[in-house]
Amino acid sequence: MKKKQRALGRPRKEQGAMATEEIILHTATGLFLEKGFQHVSMDDVAKKCNVTKATVYYYYKTKTDLFMDSMIKLMVRIRERSSAILSTDEPLKTQLFQFASAHLKATVDIDINTFMKEAKITLSQEQMEEMKKAEDALYNELESALTRSMERGEIRKCNPRLATLVFVNLLTVKNSMDESYQNSFDSVEDLAKELVDFYWNGLAGGN
Amino acid sequence: MKKKQRALGRPRKEQGAMATEEIILHTATGLFLEKGFQHVSMDDVAKKCNVTKATVYYYYKTKTDLFMDSMIKLMVRIRERSSAILSTDEPLKTQLFQFASAHLKATVDIDINTFMKEAKITLSQEQMEEMKKAEDALYNELESALTRSMERGEIRKCNPRLATLVFVNLLTVKNSMDESYQNSFDSVEDLAKELVDFYWNGLAGGN
Amino acid sequence: MKKKQRALGRPRKEQGAMATEEIILHTATGLFLEKGFQHVSMDDVAKKCNVTKATVYYYYKTKTDLFMDSMIKLMVRIRERSSAILSTDEPLKTQLFQFASAHLKATVDIDINTFMKEAKITLSQEQMEEMKKAEDALYNELESALTRSMERGEIRKCNPRLATLVFVNLLTVKNSMDESYQNSFDSVEDLAKELVDFYWNGLAGGN
Amino acid sequence: MKKKQRALGRPRKEQGAMATEEIILHTATGLFLEKGFQHVSMDDVAKKCNVTKATVYYYYKTKTDLFMDSMIKLMVRIRERSSAILSTDEPLKTQLFQFASAHLKATVDIDINTFMKEAKITLSQEQMEEMKKAEDALYNELESALTRSMERGEIRKCNPRLATLVFVNLLTVKNSMDESYQNSFDSVEDLAKELVDFYWNGLAGGN
DNA sequence: GATGAATGAGCGTTCATTCAT
DNA sequence: TATGAATGAACGCTCATTCAT
Structure with missing residues (x-):
């Protein structure tokens, strides 16, 4: 998977840019409510956040x-x-x-x-x-x-x-x-x- | 696998001998109510009935x-x-x-x-x-x-x-x-x- | 499954009435040619012959x-x-x-x-x-x-x-x-x- | 699981170290040709590659x-x-x-x-x-x-x-x-x- | 901070085969 | 002659989790 090109220079800390941790939590909440605990896999969460499963585990132990x-x-x-x-x-x-x-x-x-x-x-x-x-x-x-x-x-x-x-x-x-x-x-x-x-x-x- | 012990005396003929199919259904009902669909595996059911998973599948297609x-x-x-x-x-x-x-x-x-x-x-x-x-x-x-x-x-x-x-x-x-x-x-x-x-x-x- | 009703008396040995063994063999040949060895199960054969798997095994050891x-x-x-x-x-x-x-x-x-x-x-x-x-x-x-x-x-x-x-x-x-x-x-x-x-x-x- | 022995001397860096994905593909090709699709299980492939089935699935979805x-x-x-x-x-x-x-x-x-x-x-x-x-x-x-x-x-x-x-x-x-x-x-x-x-x-x- | 690779354990399902009746 | 019941072994596949980088 190719890295998305990023504009040069120091990216200005966008205001609305939620921290990864928040994104994950927010996404997960939505998924859990929609499908229930069992039917949401860590991969589902990761994919929907455009991060890897390992990243999810980086923020949430289990x-x-x-x-x-x-x-x-x-x-x-x-x-x-x-x-x-x-x-x-x-x-x-x-x-x-x-x-x-x-x-x-x-x-x-x-x-x-x-x-x-x-x-x-x-x-x-x-x-x-x-x-x-x-x-x-x-x-x-x-x-x-x-x-x-x-x-x-x-x-x-x-x-x-x-x-x-x-x-x-x-x-x-x-x-x-x-x-x-x-x-x-x-x-x-x-x-x-x-x-x-x-x-x-x-x-x-x-x- | 142990033969299930049968109480002495009484059961002449098939009296009291629940058919396997019934046993499975009964056991499954209990398990499903206790743990929910996802948390009950076919193996769980089988084991609790003292039969193999294949036997469960013999009676219930899925x-x-x-x-x-x-x-x-x-x-x-x-x-x-x-x-x-x-x-x-x-x-x-x-x-x-x-x-x-x-x-x-x-x-x-x-x-x-x-x-x-x-x-x-x-x-x-x-x-x-x-x-x-x-x-x-x-x-x-x-x-x-x-x-x-x-x-x-x-x-x-x-x-x-x-x-x-x-x-x-x-x-x-x-x-x-x-x-x-x-x-x-x-x-x-x-x-x-x-x-x-x-x-x-x-x-x-x-x- | 209900037994099909059979006319009373000694059934005249119908001419075209293939013996079970033959029916099985004939059916199996067709299935094997159509789908190949792997994709034909003994159950497939049995079902198509309206007999049970055990019957197939009665005539053919494996x-x-x-x-x-x-x-x-x-x-x-x-x-x-x-x-x-x-x-x-x-x-x-x-x-x-x-x-x-x-x-x-x-x-x-x-x-x-x-x-x-x-x-x-x-x-x-x-x-x-x-x-x-x-x-x-x-x-x-x-x-x-x-x-x-x-x-x-x-x-x-x-x-x-x-x-x-x-x-x-x-x-x-x-x-x-x-x-x-x-x-x-x-x-x-x-x-x-x-x-x-x-x-x-x-x-x-x-x- | 035994570490695969690597010949002494030569391979500095990754020289000759086939990537797992390639190993799997190569092994699989051989097995498929030898035994045919049906007779090769994912476990067969995995075992022959000294990896687990899950690893094979990591690279190939089905x-x-x-x-x-x-x-x-x-x-x-x-x-x-x-x-x-x-x-x-x-x-x-x-x-x-x-x-x-x-x-x-x-x-x-x-x-x-x-x-x-x-x-x-x-x-x-x-x-x-x-x-x-x-x-x-x-x-x-x-x-x-x-x-x-x-x-x-x-x-x-x-x-x-x-x-x-x-x-x-x-x-x-x-x-x-x-x-x-x-x-x-x-x-x-x-x-x-x-x-x-x-x-x-x-x-x-x-x- | 984030990832790619790898795994262990389990699950639902299938099927050839056996056996008592 | 024919069957219903039962099984063991495998198989394809999923997933939470770990770890070195």
């Missing part, structure tokens, strides 16, 4: 490490977005709706469970803990919001942890829907609305 | 075929159990509770999505259809029950398909719970009760 | 045995046909033409070499001898005809064995021709004629 | 690719040799004799047909084209020489393409000869002479 870093950084980003939404003055229901919309819009679903289950087999105890922590941080934000809301009497008192898990889980129903059913919703906001309504009212509850 | 058969038979079994529960005269909420209890009790969660996503890559169009059909049959039972209930005015009118998916989805929160949190429920029935309550009342509703 | 029998019987048949052609009163050139036509017409080319080379690796010494004998018998007929012709002064004196091999070899050029070139001959007879002319006159000679 | 490269490079080499012979000022018959000698001497017979037939089943359309092209280039050299000769009136006018194929084919009779008959020729040149004579004079023709 495939699992790369996966870990990808997922954790991803969760951090998600948490930041969530944080922003949940720290406004809007009423809880509105916040939940915004939260749901944001997540359903992301190609990237939070169905981190799916990835985790697949990867867990290869994760060390220590890595598991780290993942857990990142996940927890993600959930805690929401849990606090719910707790506050209960205290203010906005919603009925119930197990806030469970309520959190249920809500996050709810956003993954999209994956159970077949194409045609998914299309029966006019927009993502539509689906978000229906889900939040369901979460809010339950089967029996008011309109 | 790994995917074996997986398909495993999952479809599993869904059929689940559906049968569900059917039994949903066709009684009990009020819907009771039925939902029984349904939830049964599923949460099974080591085997209905989180078929997780498996599907992982395996889908290798499934042929035709196989996908077949899977879909099995999955649909599974959901339809519940959907009908919900629809009937709406018609009788037992619960509020809403999209029964979505309600179904949400309910099934709800049962998978267990997977998002870490060990310690899971143990905070006295029993599976406890968890089932909480989940059904949530499903029934929503965040706002209930007494 | 795949090589089956191949041997197929090829030898084939060579015998070819020899008989050749014999008929070479024992007429026609002039030699005419006989050669008929010989060539007959062989080129057969889907079954005499390119036995190709099969042999492929199979030889698995043939035992003894089997090789047997094959050789069948091949020789095939060639001897032609060699005698050539020798007689030389003695009668019809053709120039030369090594009759070599002349035989060259002639048989000549008939295999068809395999070297690509489709389009093959089609440039109006008919098999056309090609046969050209080849025999070449054989007869050489590069320099003739009219 | 077995078919390795085969293709082997055969095409071989044909190129043959063509070069042929070219040299056919571009001298010698009379055609002498050239043909040299051509025949050269080929018969090579352990490597041009019986490329045999290999092709065996391998064709696994070749892609594109690969087939490439092979055809290499084969054609091989034949064209000879065909041109024959055509030129016809134009100069050295030999009788006839289909030059067919004449080419016949000649090349003729050189494969050696494969039809059993050991003992092959030994009846004093030397390869002897056999070459007889074959060229036959090709030149035909059955009927001059002395």
Whole structure:
């Protein structure tokens, strides 16, 4: 493979020029989310980054490490977005709706469970803990919001942890829907609305 | 290779002697549920059955075929159990509770999505259809029950398909719970009760 | 697989009803010629005969045995046909033409070499001898005809064995021709004629 | 795994140190010619090269690719040799004799047909084209020489393409000869002479 | 900082062959 | 006479990982 010609002289450090390490991480995240841990090979990552496999290994000791870093950084980003939404003055229901919309819009679903289950087999105890922590941080934000809301009497008192898990889980129903059913919703906001309504009212509850 | 010991006395003729084919299917189902499609090799299955890989291939043309058969038979079994529960005269909420209890009790969660996503890559169009059909049959039972209930005015009118998916989805929160949190429920029935309550009342509703 | 229903009573030994053994041999010959030794599995043969692999093994101890029998019987048949052609009163050139036509017409080319080379690796010494004998018998007929012709002064004196091999070899050029070139001959007879002319006159000679 | 012993003294720097890729190609060519496509496993090649199978796959994406490269490079080499012979000022018959000698001497017979037939089943359309092209280039050299000769009136006018194929084919009779008959020729040149004579004079023709 | 070469271990699959019935 | 079940050995291929440069 021929080296690409490079303009002479000291290349001015381009602003947008991501460092190799970042490129790899970013690319890997995309691939992992798209195909799942197993179906992404280190070669796939390398090729998509226009570097060699050895280079990937230069930055990430193992495939699992790369996966870990990808997922954790991803969760951090998600948490930041969530944080922003949940720290406004809007009423809880509105916040939940915004939260749901944001997540359903992301190609990237939070169905981190799916990835985790697949990867867990290869994760060390220590890595598991780290993942857990990142996940927890993600959930805690929401849990606090719910707790506050209960205290203010906005919603009925119930197990806030469970309520959190249920809500996050709810956003993954999209994956159970077949194409045609998914299309029966006019927009993502539509689906978000229906889900939040369901979460809010339950089967029996008011309109 | 050791002959499998057979308990003394009882089995005259073939009584109790599971056919190899069944043993393989049964073993495979367990392994697939435990580790996921990718992490189960044909050799794993074979070894656990005390036969050779070739024997497994004698009964199942490909790994995917074996997986398909495993999952479809599993869904059929689940559906049968569900059917039994949903066709009684009990009020819907009771039925939902029984349904939830049964599923949460099974080591085997209905989180078929997780498996599907992982395996889908290798499934042929035709196989996908077949899977879909099995999955649909599974959901339809519940959907009908919900629809009937709406018609009788037992619960509020809403999209029964979505309600179904949400309910099934709800049962998978267990997977998002870490060990310690899971143990905070006295029993599976406890968890089932909480989940059904949530499903029934929503965040706002209930007494 | 259901047994095909059989009419009651003692089945009259149908005339055309080939014995299983024959069916197998016949089928195998066809497959071997079509795909070559390696690309025909015992299962292929069995399936095409509507019997099980075990049945094939009941009649033929090994795949090589089956191949041997197929090829030898084939060579015998070819020899008989050749014999008929070479024992007429026609002039030699005419006989050669008929010989060539007959062989080129057969889907079954005499390119036995190709099969042999492929199979030889698995043939035992003894089997090789047997094959050789069948091949020789095939060639001897032609060699005698050539020798007689030389003695009668019809053709120039030369090594009759070599002349035989060259002639048989000549008939295999068809395999070297690509489709389009093959089609440039109006008919098999056309090609046969050209080849025999070449054989007869050489590069320099003739009219 | 033993380090390969290297002869003392000579090879300073990489002199004589064939690159692994070349070693593999060279070894593979030999094996394919000796045993045919089917009977050579990637492991065979690897072992004979003192590398692992994975290394072979590092250089050649599939077995078919390795085969293709082997055969095409071989044909190129043959063509070069042929070219040299056919571009001298010698009379055609002498050239043909040299051509025949050269080929018969090579352990490597041009019986490329045999290999092709065996391998064709696994070749892609594109690969087939490439092979055809290499084969054609091989034949064209000879065909041109024959055509030129016809134009100069050295030999009788006839289909030059067919004449080419016949000649090349003729050189494969050696494969039809059993050991003992092959030994009846004093030397390869002897056999070459007889074959060229036959090709030149035909059955009927001059002395 | 980045790479080319090499490997070990494993996987899905095929197939000739055996054997008890 | 015919078969269903089972197997051992191989094969083509992939991939995470290592290492010298």
